[in-house]
Amino acid sequence: MMKVPGSNQTLMSxxxxxxxxxxxxxxxxxxxxxxxxxxxxxxxxxxxxxxTIPILSLLIREASFKGLDNFSLWMTTKLVExxxxxxxxxxxxxxxxxxxxxxxxxxxxxxxxxxxxxxxTVSGVITGFETAEMLSGIYKLISLxxxxxxxxxxxxxxxxxxxxxxxxxxxxxxxxxLCDEAWRGIGVIPASGLDFKDEYEKYNAKKRFNxxxxxxxxTKCRCGEVIRGLITPxxxxxxxxxxxxxxxxxxxxxxAEGSCAAAYQYxxxx
Amino acid sequence: MMEKLISLxxxxxxxxxxxLISDMFLKRFxxxxxxxxxxxxxxxxxxxxxxxxxxFVIKPLFFQGGSIGKLAVSGTxxxxxxSGAVPLYLTCSLxxxxxxxxxxxxxxxxxxxxxxLKARVKxxxxxxxxxxxxxxxxxxxxxxxxxxxxxxxxNSLDFKEGDSVIVTGSIGDHGIAVLASRAELGIxxxxxxDCASLNHMLxxxxxxxxxxxxxxDPTRGGLATSLVEIAEDFTLxxxxxxxLIPVKDQxxxxxxxxxxxxxxxxxxxxxxxxxxxxDEERIMSQxxxxxxxxxxxxxxxxxxxxxxxxxxxxxxxxxxxxxxxSGSMLPRIC
Numbered sequence: 001m002m003k004v005p006g007s008n009q010t011l012m013s014x015x016x017x018x019x020x021x022x023x024x025x026x027x028x029x030x031x032x033x034x035x036x037x038x039x040x041x042x043x044x045x046x047x048x049x050x051x052t053i054p055i056l057s058l059l060i061r062e063a064s065f066k067g068l069d070n071f072s073l074w075m076t077t078k079l080v081e082x083x084x085x086x087x088x089x090x091x092x093x094x095x096x097x098x099x100x101x102x103x104x105x106x107x108x109x110x111x112x113x114x115x116x117x118x119x120x121t122v123s124g125v126i127t128g129f130e131t132a133e134m135l136s137g138i139y140k141l142i143s144l145x146x147x148x149x150x151x152x153x154x155x156x157x158x159x160x161x162x163x164x165x166x167x168x169x170x171x172x173x174x175x176x177x178l179c180d181e182a183w184r185g186i187g188v189i190p191a192s193g194l195d196f197k198d199e200y201e202k203y204n205a206k207k208r209f210n211x212x213x214x215x216x217x218x219t220k221c222r223c224g225e226v227i228r229g230l231i232t233p234x235x236x237x238x239x240x241x242x243x244x245x246x247x248x249x250x251x252x253x254x255x256a257e258g259s260c261a262a263a264y265q266y267x268x269x270x
Numbered sequence: 271m272m273e274k275l276i277s278l279x280x281x282x283x284x285x286x287x288x289x290l291i292s293d294m295f296l297k298r299f300x301x302x303x304x305x306x307x308x309x310x311x312x313x314x315x316x317x318x319x320x321x322x323x324x325x326f327v328i329k330p331l332f333f334q335g336g337s338i339g340k341l342a343v344s345g346t347x348x349x350x351x352x353s354g355a356v357p358l359y360l361t362c363s364l365x366x367x368x369x370x371x372x373x374x375x376x377x378x379x380x381x382x383x384x385x386x387l388k389a390r391v392k393x394x395x396x397x398x399x400x401x402x403x404x405x406x407x408x409x410x411x412x413x414x415x416x417x418x419x420x421x422x423x424x425n426s427l428d429f430k431e432g433d434s435v436i437v438t439g440s441i442g443d444h445g446i447a448v449l450a451s452r453a454e455l456g457i458x459x460x461x462x463x464d465c466a467s468l469n470h471m472l473x474x475x476x477x478x479x480x481x482x483x484x485x486x487d488p489t490r491g492g493l494a495t496s497l498v499e500i501a502e503d504f505t506l507x508x509x510x511x512x513x514l515i516p517v518k519d520q521x522x523x524x525x526x527x528x529x530x531x532x533x534x535x536x537x538x539x540x541x542x543x544x545x546x547x548x549d550e551e552r553i554m555s556q557x558x559x560x561x562x563x564x565x566x567x568x569x570x571x572x573x574x575x576x577x578x579x580x581x582x583x584x585x586x587x588x589x590x591x592x593x594x595x596s597g598s599m600l601p602r603i604c
């Protein structure tokens with residue numbers, strides 16, 4: 001997050017220049033900071049999918065219990081179902097199925113993916129992240145595709161249940177409501193993000209602070225096409241030249257988990 | 271000593287400075303008052319000398335298994351030892367923050383003296399400065415180490431295909447111990463820093479074998495970074511096997527939890543060596559005879575002298591590149 005390039009700088013360069021930007025292991029530490037330093041406005045950056053959203057709900061709950069007026073949250077979270085639907089409806093690729101993310105699935109539950117098979121006749125296999133777990137998931141997905149079956153398989157049963165974490169789902173519902181969200185490299189997708197419900201607006205950093213969000217700088221970055229599976233990282237002219245892990249232009253190269261960073265680290269011949 | 275806290279006066283060169291130096295440092299480091307001049311005059315054997323310098327800014331100052339004091343000595347000693355030199359003398363410069371507790375300084379200096387005794391090196395000169403409250407984060411230590419090189423043994427740098435890669439024990443212990451000691455995570459991790467002087471063990475190895483191509487102490491950046499540097503600097507293709515690399519269960523567990531890779535975590539009491547295939551067995555038994563080397567393991571091989579790259583063979587038999595980290599995983603670890 002610290003190294004994602006904005007139009008002019010990164011959070012890391014702002015921190016180096018003296019701004020009070022902190023990396024926390026637990027989001028709840030943000031509440032502790034707000035309590036300890038009442039003279040400061042503490043803004044927590046809410047990113048991620050449904051894995052992290054319930055914890056953000058917890059922050060609002062804590063802030064409201066404690067009557068903190070110097071804490072707010074900048075919501076920029078995204079939801080899994082809308083992006084999967086969007087990718088399928090774009091129809092750019094002949095998709096046989098999805099490897100579904102193990103951690104998000106802990107929250108959502110295996111049943112939440114039935115729309116893939118019901119509405120789109122496409123398979124999904126929920127996998128873990130370890131080597132053996134990924135191989136198992138890939139094997140099962142390929143088998144489904146070869147057999148022409150459209151099914152959702154839970155290959156991570158040790159921690160993913162059919163209904164998911166109901167308490168976490170209720171927490172998300174209590175504080176947030178659907179909103180349109182801009183996806184980098186893809187554009188705005190309706191009802192694909194979460195915003196504050198009216199009664200919790202006071203914790204909305206976007207409303208509390210008068211911030212103008214400009215248009216992102218235009219670059220030759222093709223992350224959007226990489227994410228949508230249209231090109232490989234090598235297909236982007238910037239890959240490995242102007243865009244490298246130490247000097248990333250787009251999100252795919254910033255995160256060690258991004259397609260471009262992974263390709264750069266592991267696929268490049270040396 | 272009357273005072274409980276270090277004050278600016280202690281760095282001024284006046285009466286308090288003088289008393290601090292004689293009561294705190296000279297006694298512990300075994301320096302005679304009569305020897306005190308602006309420079310320390312010492313004898314060194316004829317031949318080449320090895321010189322290294324290091325600064326220690328570790329946070330916290332006291333951590334599971336060690337302190338900045340112990341680290342300042344062992345870290346410097348190890349830099350000399352892995353260069354094939356016999357460590358002889360250390361300097362130590364301290365920059366202390368105003369208000370630093372005298373009792374803690376005493377402990378740090380005692381740790382330095384204790385480690386110097388263990389390593390059989392002499393701390394021969396030093397400097398003390400005190401800076402205003404808010405600077406220096408407690409204490410910073412800078413050292414210079416001087417060692418004597420020997421004609422007969424050292425790092426031959428004469429790499430060959432088939433050379434063995436050895437690590438002298440489990441990796442990642444120091445990095446995790448420091449993280450655990452910071453208490454930010456609120457997790458109790460039973461791991462001690464491996465902080466230790468390796469010169470006696472390495473000297474034994476060097477004296478008894480001409481097959482040591484190179485040795486490194488994998489501190490910041492960890493084992494992977496040290497090997498990447500060696501691979502690139504000397505154009506070697508090195509393949510290491512993941513399942514052969516010793517990693518403590520607790521270190522694995524913490525790494526899984528926090529998202530670190532033990533290959534990139536700092537070690538302060540380990541060495542990585544590249545040795546000739548022929549000498550591998552003998553060197554391994556010499557290492558294993560020392561407590562610092564009892565978990566020594568052969569972890570890989572040099573597979574080519576035509577290409578410069580480091581590869582990791584996973585338990586599944588696949589190979590992947592290891593490169594330098596871009597950005598740090600953990601700040602202020604040494």
